[in-house]
Amino acid sequence: MEDNNLVSVIVVTYNQHDSIARTLDSILMQKCRLPIEIVVGDDASTDGARAVCEDYVRRYPDIVRLMPAAPNKGVVDNYFDCLLACRGKYIADCAGDDYWTDPKKLDKEVEIMEADASVTIVHTNWRTYNEDTHETKDNTIEQFSAPKTDGKQMLEAIITQTTAPVVHLCTALYRSETIKRCYDANIDLFRNKDLGCEDLQIVFMLALNGTVAYLPDVTMTYSTGKPSVSNQCNHAKQFRFVRQTAMLSWLLASRAGIDTERTRWFFSLRVYELLMHAFRSGDAKLKPVALECMSTWNVNPDIKIKTVLAVMSNTVLWNVMLGVRRAFVALKRLLRIVRLS
Structure with missing residues (x-):
């Protein structure tokens, strides 16, 4: 049952032993006019992260709730299981490797x-923190910086985002x-694990159903630099992520009847990215999957797509070009080392 005097904060985590305490502390420091609950979904971590979460439950039993232990679910089911368990009038979330920096963020x-009852979601600016280099960088891409925007005006941008998210x-x-x-x-749309993420459909549906409010204040630090669902070193895995998220964008666009020059450009770009990941992986089985996506998304191949397809059509040429690419990457790495030495 919903509590109209409560804010629920979702924290999903998997093998984030080194950062989950930082995340929880950043939520507990909030000075909010409404009480908060923290709903933690640990996705069968194997690095001791769950023990850290259990310690917070012991220390803050009236605030922190830990979802029951279960076999690994994946981020989609983990997130939406937490969402359905939320009792608050409002919901926020903070990933287990990110952290809030403004104690008045929620307030x-x-x-x-x-x-304003028409506002379905309010968001803020943020900065990134590279865990490897310890560099901090402010986000400078604010696509809709007005205090309030009709969410329907943002739908195209939400489903075609390629760099910073329209709403983090x-x-x-x-x-x-x-x-x-x-x-x-x-x-x-929400529970399909093959669509790969949980945030895009949430933001899209909230924008579709109301007003989106924005605060330019930086309230959150987004952790980067380590492999994650959206930042993977393996090209085959990255192929899967790009296909999943682009398919979600396609389904959202289709459901809302959005077909514009921008969306057509976006899906053409995604086909090219799929083919490049398939090329770099050296896995011939990925090529027909990319071609199926090109057909589903009604993409007319441009010169870049045709070029990659031509290279991948001949096994010998494909291997030769892979060798050239590896040599070029190795040379760039060597030059970087020389510059730093």
């Missing part, structure tokens, strides 16, 4: 939501009733 967002969900606060209603009506 600022609650104030906006309480004052870990900065956001959204209405529980709205997202749960959308979830019930579109379970195929």
